[in-house]
Amino acid sequence: MSRSIDLAVIPGDGIGREVVAQGLKVLSAVLPQDVKLETKEYDLGASRWHRTGETLPDTELESLKGHDAILLGAIGDPSVPSGVLERGLLLKLRFAFDHYVNLRPSKLLPNTETPLAGRPDIDFVVVREGTEGPYTGNGGSLRTGTPAEVATEVSINTAYGVERLVRDAYERANARPRKKLTLVHKNNVLVYAGHLWKNIFDRVGQEYPEVTTDYLHVDAATIFFVTQPERFDVIVTDNLFGDILTDLAAAVTGGIGLAASANINPDRTFPSMFEPVHGSAPDIAGQGKADPTATVLSVALLLRHLGLDAEAARIEEAVAADLAERDSAAAAARTTDQIGDALAVRVAS
Amino acid sequence: MSRSIDLAVIPGDGIGREVVAQGLKVLSAVLPQDVKLETKEYDLGASRWHRTGETLPDTELESLKGHDAILLGAIGDPSVPSGVLERGLLLKLRFAFDHYVNLRPSKLLPNTETPLAGRPDIDFVVVREGTEGPYTGNGGSLRTGTPAEVATEVSINTAYGVERLVRDAYERANARPRKKLTLVHKNNVLVYAGHLWKNIFDRVGQEYPEVTTDYLHVDAATIFFVTQPERFDVIVTDNLFGDILTDLAAAVTGGIGLAASANINPDRTFPSMFEPVHGSAPDIAGQGKADPTATVLSVALLLRHLGLDAEAARIEEAVAADLAERDSAAAAARTTDQIGDALAVRVAS
Ligand SMILES: CC(C)[C@H](C(=O)O)[C@@H](O)C(=O)O
Numbered sequence: 001m002s003r004s005i006d007l008a009v010i011p012g013d014g015i016g017r018e019v020v021a022q023g024l025k026v027l028s029a030v031l032p033q034d035v036k037l038e039t040k041e042y043d044l045g046a047s048r049w050h051r052t053g054e055t056l057p058d059t060e061l062e063s064l065k066g067h068d069a070i071l072l073g074a075i076g077d078p079s080v081p082s083g084v085l086e087r088g089l090l091l092k093l094r095f096a097f098d099h100y101v102n103l104r105p106s107k108l109l110p111n112t113e114t115p116l117a118g119r120p121d122i123d124f125v126v127v128r129e130g131t132e133g134p135y136t137g138n139g140g141s142l143r144t145g146t147p148a149e150v151a152t153e154v155s156i157n158t159a160y161g162v163e164r165l166v167r168d169a170y171e172r173a174n175a176r177p178r179k180k181l182t183l184v185h186k187n188n189v190l191v192y193a194g195h196l197w198k199n200i201f202d203r204v205g206q207e208y209p210e211v212t213t214d215y216l217h218v219d220a221a222t223i224f225f226v227t228q229p230e231r232f233d234v235i236v237t238d239n240l241f242g243d244i245l246t247d248l249a250a251a252v253t254g255g256i257g258l259a260a261s262a263n264i265n266p267d268r269t270f271p272s273m274f275e276p277v278h279g280s281a282p283d284i285a286g287q288g289k290a291d292p293t294a295t296v297l298s299v300a301l302l303l304r305h306l307g308l309d310a311e312a313a314r315i316e317e318a319v320a321a322d323l324a325e326r327d328s329a330a331a332a333a334r335t336t337d338q339i340g341d342a343l344a345v346r347v348a349s
Numbered sequence: 350m351s352r353s354i355d356l357a358v359i360p361g362d363g364i365g366r367e368v369v370a371q372g373l374k375v376l377s378a379v380l381p382q383d384v385k386l387e388t389k390e391y392d393l394g395a396s397r398w399h400r401t402g403e404t405l406p407d408t409e410l411e412s413l414k415g416h417d418a419i420l421l422g423a424i425g426d427p428s429v430p431s432g433v434l435e436r437g438l439l440l441k442l443r444f445a446f447d448h449y450v451n452l453r454p455s456k457l458l459p460n461t462e463t464p465l466a467g468r469p470d471i472d473f474v475v476v477r478e479g480t481e482g483p484y485t486g487n488g489g490s491l492r493t494g495t496p497a498e499v500a501t502e503v504s505i506n507t508a509y510g511v512e513r514l515v516r517d518a519y520e521r522a523n524a525r526p527r528k529k530l531t532l533v534h535k536n537n538v539l540v541y542a543g544h545l546w547k548n549i550f551d552r553v554g555q556e557y558p559e560v561t562t563d564y565l566h567v568d569a570a571t572i573f574f575v576t577q578p579e580r581f582d583v584i585v586t587d588n589l590f591g592d593i594l595t596d597l598a599a600a601v602t603g604g605i606g607l608a609a610s611a612n613i614n615p616d617r618t619f620p621s622m623f624e625p626v627h628g629s630a631p632d633i634a635g636q637g638k639a640d641p642t643a644t645v646l647s648v649a650l651l652l653r654h655l656g657l658d659a660e661a662a663r664i665e666e667a668v669a670a671d672l673a674e675r676d677s678a679a680a681a682a683r684t685t686d687q688i689g690d691a692l693a694v695r696v697a698s
């Protein structure tokens with residue numbers, strides 16, 4: 001029996017192309033001989049939009065559906081009006097492919113930089129909702145541009161959408177040694193959505209008697225992220241709160257250059273998508289300065305999603321080993337490509 | 350000519366009563382002989398709600414209108430369902446009295462604890478919108494409690510509401526030495542509200558040529574709060590983003606025990622309200638463990654609002670001097686009351 005991975009690759013903008021190249025390099029190096037890797041590159045992002053006015057044509061969306069998974073670099077450029085590529089491409093993919101589990105692990109690895117004094121023991125994962133909340137694009141503006149303008153944004157939350165996510169989060173918490181799940185919301189102000197989330201969180205929790213639960217308002221959660229991050233194991237939260245918390249989590253665990261993410265469709269109706277948390281960083285694009293580690297770690301999440309757990313672990317070990325040697329001047333001076341090479345060598349050996 | 354301050358006092362719940370007592374002690378000590386202080390206490394909060402079912406009766410709301418200002422301790426108790434007191438009392442006051450400027454200064458004072466390594470130079474103020482955004486209570490739920498439930502929260506943003514806030518923020522930035530104003534939003538996803546905010550921010554900015562401006566997405570802003578907080582001078586932002594950012598700001602500048610806030614109606618149509626950022630902390634209530642400094646600093650904001658700038662400065666100097674001596678074991682062991690006494694002595698001398 002032969003095995004193969006049919007991967008869609010969206011390098012995107014800025015440093016996206018550079019880091020994706022390293023992700024693919026490490027992926028090829030880690031795969032067993034009998035697994036064939038096929039990739040197809042999709043030209044999507046700022047330059048495509050400038051050239052054709054398209055963000056994600058239906059034909060390409062159709063074609064993407066046929067792959068086993070998607071690896072995405074980064075989307076966005078200051079030359080494109082804010083929101084065009086985010087709504088028209090990145091979020092369109094997450095919504096069209098029903099990526100309801102947006103998974104973002106945070107672990108403070110040895111030898112990485114953290115702005116926190118005392119280097120607390122950080123090892124948690126945020127399970128962010130990916131298809132609802134204030135991200136639905138539901139809203140509008142009236143009398144736009146006039147002194148009488150009213151603009152609204154509607155956060156939509158369904159029992160259907162929240163329950164499937166919360167269940168996924170309980171499963172993940174149950175599978176970890178500490179078995180702790182924290183719901184983050186703002187149910188003292190956003191009472192309608194907040195009660196929906198809290199009720200489902202409490203009800204589903206009865207099926208997981210071994211999981212310890214906790215609830216925090218989002219404002220309080222940010223405090224604990226910097227004063228007591230070791231208290232977190234698995235966090236489940238809304239799309240927008242998850243967006244904010246995972247950037248903060250990345251900042252305290254070695255920076256956005258290390259933060260991986262997976263946009264998962266657990267039902268496997270559509271391909272899942274893997275991407276670093278960071279953006280396209282146009283200021284350093286094309287200079288070989290970008291750290292590809294976040295993309296490489298996203299490849300590990302991709303492998304785990306495809307059932308290649310041992311290979312995923314090998315990548316994570318390679319990254320930890322690489323980071324452990326980053327205090328030398330030579331290691332710190334490496335280019336994007338050189339870091340990719342080093343990781344590829346490690347996973348292959 | 351005689352001067353007087355007619356102050357409404359809402360001690361509220363938990364540690365609220367303890368910290369408010371110290372705030373009033375310091376206020377009395379700092380006021381010049383010729384300024385008469387009159388206070389009226391309002392019994393509002395959890396115990397009132399348990400006793401009568403009332404959060405903020407109309408008669409009391411009417412009566413509160415007659416005061417020069419309001420000093421509030423803290424509202425909330427775990428025995429009250431989440432949202433009841435927040436929406437029915439705290440937010441009701443902010444909305445009824447049109448407290449559209451929610452002012453929250455953050456300064457890392459000497460000798461205070463910060464979780465950040467290297468003690469960066471932090472001195473910024475967040476100008477948070479207080480009467481719109483996702484805080485309006487606009488939303489609802491359909492088929493509540495069933496698997497088909499849909500719950501919505503509507504963020505309402507008006508040119509009227511955003512422009513008056515943004516103008517206030519430019520004025521504050523213009524009056525500070527660094528003259529820098531950063532807008533924080535999420536205009537790549539919340540495009541309707543985001544464009545309204547950004548357009549008004551840019552347009553009003555033309556009237557303040559000396560103010561340097563910047564824009565950050567809220568997720569990126571949280572990164573800079575921990576990696577580069579010295580980059581901020583004045584921040585202007587939406588009600589919910591401001592809620593999240595100011596808790597994080599408090600955490601990095603010495604903790605929530607020091608964070609003051611002012612709910613200001615700059616038009617002076619209604620009394621403004623001054624309160625610590627922290628909550629009622631029922632776990633330590635009644636034990637003399639609460640730090641009243643945040644309330645005392647809120648009293649300084651109150652004095653400045655009433656035009657007593659010199660007295661406000663005396664309080665801030667007293668707090669800085671008190672903090673500078675907190676490394677002694679004796680200072681660290683003081684009760685709420687003793688800290689209040691020490692500050693009262695300092696401002697009087
Ligand atoms: C680029 C943007 C639309 C996106 C988001 O808000 O989800 C990004 O910040 C992220 O976290 O992946």
Ligand SMILES: CC(C)[C@H](C(=O)O)[C@@H](O)C(=O)O
Nearest residue numbers: 188189219435439440592626
């Ligand atoms: C208690 C709550 C309603 C309030 C808010 O969300 O504004 C608090 O967190 C604050 O920041 O003053």
